[in-house]
Amino acid sequence: MVADLSAARAFVAVATAGGFRDAAQATGISASSLSGAVKRLEDQLGLRLLNRTTRSVVPTEAGAHLLERLQSAMADVEAALERANDYRETPNGTIRLNVPVNAARLVLPRLLPGFMAAFPNVRVEVTAEHGVVDILAAGCDAGIRYGERLTKNMVAVPIGPKSQRFATAASPAYLARHGHPVHPSDLLHHACLPGKSGSGAIATWEFERDGEIVSIEPPGTLVVDVNAMELAVSAAIDGCGMVQLFEEWLRPALDSGALQPVLEPWWHSFSGPFLYYYGRDHVPAPLSAFIGYVQENRW
Structure with a gap:
């Protein structure tokens, strides 16, 4: 059974706040919407999760157990999202490049020392081979090739010598x-x-x-x-x-x-050659930093 995650979040909010009105103030979601979401989750599970009175809302035994597990899981989710956000805001991670031997010998030596000094938390891995490869299938983030060897579905920016x-x-x-x-x-x-x-x-x-x-x-x-x-x-x-x-x-x-x-x-x-990669949207921070660096350091 796949439970409704939005209903699970509503249940956690209500159980933590101790009532629908307080949960509504904390989440910005109306009390009636929260009540409907919790009822939906109870129906999906076939369990009563909250004992409701006019004065209080208290988790049942099953509800208390579920609350504990959900709070732990949601903390993990928030930590994972925060970690992902770090990749967006701060260049931190690995760039995998697939390049021809001439680029490894003639282009990258003039770029990587300065880039690595500017972005010390970025690790660069370089694979050198001549033929054009599917960089995604090869597990790479970007490649370097010449214009006549690029396909139309790639984003390409000049790199190195003009x-x-x-x-x-x-x-x-x-x-x-x-x-x-x-x-x-x-x-x-x-x-x-x-x-x-x-x-x-x-x-x-x-x-x-x-x-x-x-x-x-x-x-x-x-x-x-x-x-x-x-x-x-x-x-x-x-x-x-x-x-x-x-x-x-x-x-x-x-x-x-x-x-x-x-x-x-x-x-x-x-x-001169081009740095090529797939997709303009949501480019990983390490690759985005490298793209910016090579655009500023042509010769």
């Missing part, structure tokens, strides 16, 4: 042996170190210059999963071939001279 570009590079030793390409099509005659997705598809390399867009399928002497591109960078530094990756990723090797730019006038620029 724009990025892919850089192509090779070691000085490789270029000394094989020469510098002057057009992207020349790469078809070079050793390349492309990445591949989880489906096994090799990522195309894209170039753009003066409105001309060129896409090539790089011939791979070493093909690396996109989640392990550091191996391709290491191989390129060791002279194994050409690598194409986010400029920020290759920048330390370019600045040190371990790698040299290749086809730099053709490097392709694109918009």
